[in-house]
Each structure stands twice: as structure tokens, then as C-alpha cells.
Amino acid sequence: MQDNARKITYGAMMIALFAILLAVSLYTPFLGNVTMFFIALPIILYRLKYDRNSSLLTLAAGIVLSLLIGGILLVPIAFVHGILGFIIGETIVRGKSKLYIFMASGLTLLITGMGVYVGAVLFFGFNMIDALMTVMEETKEQMKSFMANYGGVPDGYDEVVTSTFQMYEYTIPSIFIISIFMLAFILLTLNLGVAKRLGFEVPKFPPFREMKLPMIAVILYGAILLITLFAGVKPGTNLYLITVNATTVLRFLFLLQGVSLIHYYVNEMKLPKVATVVATIFALMLAPITTMLGILDTGVNLRAWLRKDKSK
Template identity: 35%
Template sequence: MQNNQSRKLAQGAMMIALFTVLMAIIFYVPLAGFIAMLIAPLPIIWYSATYDRKSSILVTFIAVIITFFIGGLIILPASLIFAAAGMAIGDAIYNKRSKVFMFISTSIVLLITFAIQYLISLRLFEFDFINDSLVLMRKSYEESLDLVEKMTGQAPISKETLAEMFSVVEMTIPASITLAVFVFAFIFISINLPIVKRFKVDVPKFSSFSHLRLPRAVLWYYLITLTINLFVQPELGTSLYVVMINVSLILWVLLTLQGISVIHFTIDTFGLPRMLKVLSTIVAIPLYSFVILLGIIDLGFNIREYIQAKKQK
């Protein structure tokens, strides 16, 4: 018992030190920082996957505090994000959860962590980094347009169009952040789980992307959103308009993924070259309307059964 406790403490100290080193690399070694950023949650993942939740929370908390002492407030937000992601992924492994559960729980934890940091930044420090980023981006665009106009004598887009574009960007911030969080969660899981597996940790597996099937409820949400947009027609700038445009954006992305999954399934079913998967995914971006329609049809009528029946014939 004493040996197990000593091992737990020693390994906890090692993971804290490793996490601190990775965070230091991210902020002080620019070229290696990107790679360190991708595997930064790894020490917390391994420890949380090996030991109970109480010990994992303690190690995660100490790791964040230590990074604060080496980098101050500037390093704290990133440290919290990576530590929270590591804790969520590791805890899901320890409790034998599915990879889908791990993905959703990690995304939610990251979203909550980001929201808390944003509120603290806004309330305590009166610093709105989202709004400031938009202002900086808009200023950069305006300067670029002015430069192009001076060089060619004609502006690519009008100031009114630019204002409308940034108005839409500002209103879709909630959906954009949500989608970005899901992407980060997927990246962390995809990169770190194979590494953790090498340390003899039993990790869950995702089914093939070609077998991705969203809940049918997504189709109903899309139909409700479409009905509101067509018949209620919320006015630009109203709360309902902001909600609808954010929900629509998320649903478009989900249905696009569903449509691409159907294309991949068809390629696998008929034994076509795998390179077609890459090409079809690239082509799906400009043809997203067709791909969304394909995703809707698959959710509503399960066209994969028809594809399989065609293959058997």
C-alpha cells in the first residue's frame, strides 16, 4: 500500500514537471511550441487515466499553479485549457467511457473553461479579447483594401459590404467558438490517444468515419430552424436572428460531415481507390449545398442500405 502511494506521488510529480516543461516550450521556444501545444495535455491524460479522479484533480491543479509561477498570468489561460482537456480525456479512459463520450465531455469541458476565462477577463480585467480581436481584424482588412485601391484604383469590395461581413462574423461568434472547441477536442484526442496507448493504457476506439451517423434528432432541429427562417424571418440583429444563424451554422457543419461520411461509405462499399476520399472531401467544400442535402437524405431515409443493396446485386 505504501509502495503504491509512493509511486502515485512520484508519478504525479513527474507529470507535473513534464506538463510545466511543455508549457514553457510553448511560450518560450516558438518553433517547437506548436508541437508541444499538440501534446501538452499528454501528462495529465496519462495520470488521469491511471489514477482516481481525486488524485488527478489534485495533480492537475498543482500543475496549473506551477505553470503560473513560471509564466505569470499570460500563461495561465492556455495552461487551464490544456490541463482541462487532459483531465477530461484521462478521466474518460479511467472510467472506461466510449470515445464518443470522451469527445463530447472534452468539448464541453473546454467550452466551459473558455467561457469562465472570458467572463473573468471581462469582469475583473475589463479586457474583451474577442471584441479586440475583431477590431484588429477589421482594421487589418480596411488597410488591405485601401492598399489595393491605391494600387489598382478600384476597391475589391465596398466599405458597406465589409461592414455587413463583419456584422455576420460578430453574430456567429458563439457558433464559431463552439465549432473551434470541438475541432480542438478532436485534435487532442486523435494525437494523444495513440501516444498514451504506447504506455500500455487501454484506450477506446472510434468507428470508421464512413460509418458516422448523427442522431436523427439533428434532422428535426434542421427542419425547425429552416421553418423559422422561412416563415418567421427574424429581423437582422435581433436576438432570434442571432440564435438562428448560430444554430444554422452548427447544423450545416454537422450535416456536411454526415454527407461526406456517406460519400466515404460509398467509396468503401464499392472498393474504389482511397485517394477518392481525399478528393471528395476537398470537393465537398465548394459543393457543400449538395453534400448537406446528401446528409439530410441519409438521416431521413438511410440511403446506405440502398447502396449496400446495389453492391450485393
């Protein structure tokens, strides 16, 4: 009886905290930008403490309460963060590695985010991509008008800007996926940090310098480049959309691999931590070179050469 009373009391506290974080995130301009990252925390904490069925009931109650507090507008946010919190808590309880939890969290955000997008299109007639392209088109016209008033519009302005916008439109799927997984990493890092502070045992990521992409990534990247060069891929076709989005994702991964290699080198040289920060800034500023380093490190294992040079 006492255990059930504690479970109900703790559940009520987490439901209230979940609703408060949702309301603050939606209605408070500056504080809401911070609390938005911790909406999933009450569900994570409850799942770490109690069983799966009770956690699902708490999640459902939190979503219903969000509907009562903020109306239909809060429900998609509550649904996405609630499911994410449950998945994070569930994978921790099952003893999964932090990398596994990260991938599960990213996929959860990706699937629920796509569900919210489809729901917004079907039920509210709101297409985020069309709205974004409309804003970009308006920005292009405003810039054109500004340049016409102050010095004239450069030759080929419309063609260059239109082709750039088309490229952004084509790469929206890959940019969406990258952004989702970056958000998952941030949410996971912040929420598990708080859970650890509260006394819960949570897994850790291995050091970033130990990141190593599989060799298949280089093979896949090379195959995409060959297809692009020799298959006559035309913009707007399905093959073009696949290759350009796959290339965007792979280049981002190789950029991370290159930064990881630089972190590894700084660590091997026993340089101070500030050197890692400075090196990372320069690596991001010189992204094409860093990406090439990532490709080489994945394909020929530059770290082995660095270790060999150090041992001499």
C-alpha cells in the first residue's frame, strides 16, 4: 500500500512538472527557450524509478493534462517529448549503451517529428516546407529591392539565388535528419546530466576522440560520387534527391570524423584543453579540409600513422 501510494504521489509530481515545463516553454519567451530542453525529464525520471506500465500511464496523463492546459497546440509537443522521455528511460533501464540510447532517441524524434508534420499538413493545412520557401522567396525579393536602391542588382542575381534556394529545398530531408540527431544529442546530454545529479545511474558516451566511422561510409560516398559523375543525374529527379541528400549526410559525418581526429591528435600530444577548443574552431572554419581528413581517417586510419610517428 505504501509503495503504491509513493508511486501515485511521485507520478502526480512528475505529471505536474511535465505540464509546467510544457506551459512555460510555450508561454514564457526567454525562460521557455531553456525549459524546452527538459520537457522529457519528468517521464525519464519516472521510468527510471518505476515500471513500464505505470510510466506509460503517467505519459498518457501528462498528454491529457497538456490538452487541458494549452489546448490542441500543446498536444504535439507533449506527445513528442513524452514519447522521447519514455524511450530514453526504457533504454537506460534495459542497460543499453549511451550510443544505442542516442540512436533510439534520434529515431524517436525523427518518427514523431514526421508524424507531427504530416498531421499539421492533413488537419491544419500548414506545410512547414512551403512556409519556409515562401519566407526565403520574400527575403530574396527584399534583398533585390535593397540592392536596387543602393547600387544596383548584380548580373545573374535571380539565377544564382534561385539555384541556391533550389539546392536548399532539395537537401531539406538530409538537413532535417542531421538537425534531429543533433537535437537528440543535446536533449540526451542535458537530461541525463540532470538525472545523474539526482542520483540515478546513467551511461556515458565514450570520448569523442574515439569516434570511428565504418569503412562502408567511404565506399558508399565513392559510389555516390561515381553515380553523380557518370549517370547523368538531373536536378529534380528521384535519383538526384537521393544522391544529394546522402552526400550531405555523409559529408557531415566525415566532418565530425575529422574533428574527432583533431581531438585525438591534441590528446596524443598532451596539449592543454584550450588547444582542443581552438583546434575545433579552426576545424569548423576550414570545414572542407576537415571533411577530407575525416574521409582519409575513415579509409586509411590516420590514427595508426599518428601512433607510429609518436612511438619513433
